[in-house]
Amino acid sequence: MNEALTYKDLFFSFGKILHVDRFEIDELPDHHGRFAITAVLDADLEKDIFFQVPDEISLLYRQNGEEKVLFFGLLFRSSMKRKGKYLYLDLEAKSCTYQMDLVKEIRSFQNTKETGSQIVKEVLKQYPGCICLENFEDGPLEQFLIQYEETDWEFLKRLARKYHVRLYPQVTAKKPSFRIGFPRVREDWQIREDFFTTAVSFDTYEDRKANMKGDVLPQQYLSWTAEGYHIIPLGARLLYRGKEWLVGAVRRRLDQGILKNTYTLVQEETEALPPYCNPLLPGISLDGTIKNVARDQVQVYMEEDTNTRTAGQYWFPYSTVAGSADGSGWYCMPEIGEKIRVYFPEADERGAYVISALSGNTLSNQTGSMDPAVKHISTAQGNTVTFCAGGANISVKGGTGRVNLGSGGDLSITAAESISIYAGSKITFDGNEIVTSADEKIDMAADPGASIKMSTSQIDLKASKIYQN
DSSP, X not given: OTTOOBGGGEEESXXXXXXXXXXXXXXXXXXXXXXXXXXXXXXXXXXXHHHHSOSEEEEEEEETTEEEEEEEEEEEEEEEEEETTEEEEEEEEEEXXXXXXXXXXXXXXXXXXOBHHHHHHHHGGGSTTOEEEEOSOOOBOOSOEEEEEEOHHHHHHHHHHTTTOOEEEOTTOSSOEEEESOOSSOOOOOOOSSSEEEEEOHHHHHHHHHHSSSOOXXXXXXXXXXXXXXXXXXXXXXXXXXXXEEEEEEEEXXXXXXXXXXXXXXXXXXXXXXXXXXXXXXXXXXXXXXXEEETTEEEEEETTOOOTTSTTOSOEEBOOSXXXXXXXXXXOOOOTTOEEEEEEOSSSGGGOEEEEOOTTOOGGGOOSOSOTTSEEEEOTTSOEEEEETTEEEEEEGGGTEEEEEETTSOEEEEESSOXXXXXXXXXXXXXXXXXXXXXXXXXXXXXXXXXXXXXXXXXXXXOSOOOOO
């Protein structure tokens, strides 16, 4: 009992507290550490104390003549009420990892060779002094990742799940600090064995049995809830009742002036949770620009992507105009610099593909008809194919060359410069009437040496023999 901390060993970073009415510290994986207190103060401090509470809250304790931090965090909520000559100040703080859970981000990680550790370091660049202890089997994920409308904390939780581990916030640090996965080394912590509760989480067992590979046994999901006087951090590995356990949850309360620490001890199998996807992804699309094209795949820059380091590295499949399972169909790929959209049909970002974009096409630059019965295929160079009730039209460069196929069976070919027809064997012109006309001259020639030349005033015939009826 001499090891236990009492209220006399605790002191706070704010105000002169008469006594503590409520005291709570909770630590859970994937959640920010939480500290809540109801402090009773002299009512004479009413005008000053509420607005003097600092944004950062620290709770310290003295043990064996040494001062240590029990909790350090950011003020999350505060309220005050008066009862007679006393003030009741309610404060709630969260661990400094809360700084990572404030701003939603949109950024992609397109280098599939990057490891989880490299991605974590990229995310943590904007948190100077942040400490992250990694305890997982690192390696490349070999997939495209996107952080879409997620805070950094939310994204890192999801990233950790891909390695079947969780985040464990460190509540004593003055900067965002956390552990990914459990430590491999056991520490010499002591927990009482005379007060405990044991349980088996059968719902967790059934879920893992249905969703995870390998053999799953009910005893792997046995847990102990026990008390101890030592200040043991969340995620610690220790020996209890002759077996190694992991601290999966921490609960601290003041009970009759004594700090009681309740620890939930679990096995590694309990914490090996399956991966999950971002529920905000299905159905969204992000505007972008084509960087490179290769066969039916493209590299793109996404406009809202804040991670320029790996932007444009991943090869997305491109949804062509038409196609089939055997690869037949249109090959109609976008050009470098063309506007596109990256579409996410499902929550798993691995299913993303690129589609054409309509943004930027205003009425002033649309050359096609507004009639929905008229279908167009066009390029940025002004080449078009048009299908309508009257037939089909192929046009290049705004009409400098044109082929019209009429639904009545007529064909016309128009060119601003020249028309060439070539056949390796024979060309046949056949019809009820064939009309050939020219403004200046018509030449017809056959090897060797036979020719007919018609100009505005004469006809020249040349051949080794000429027959005339």
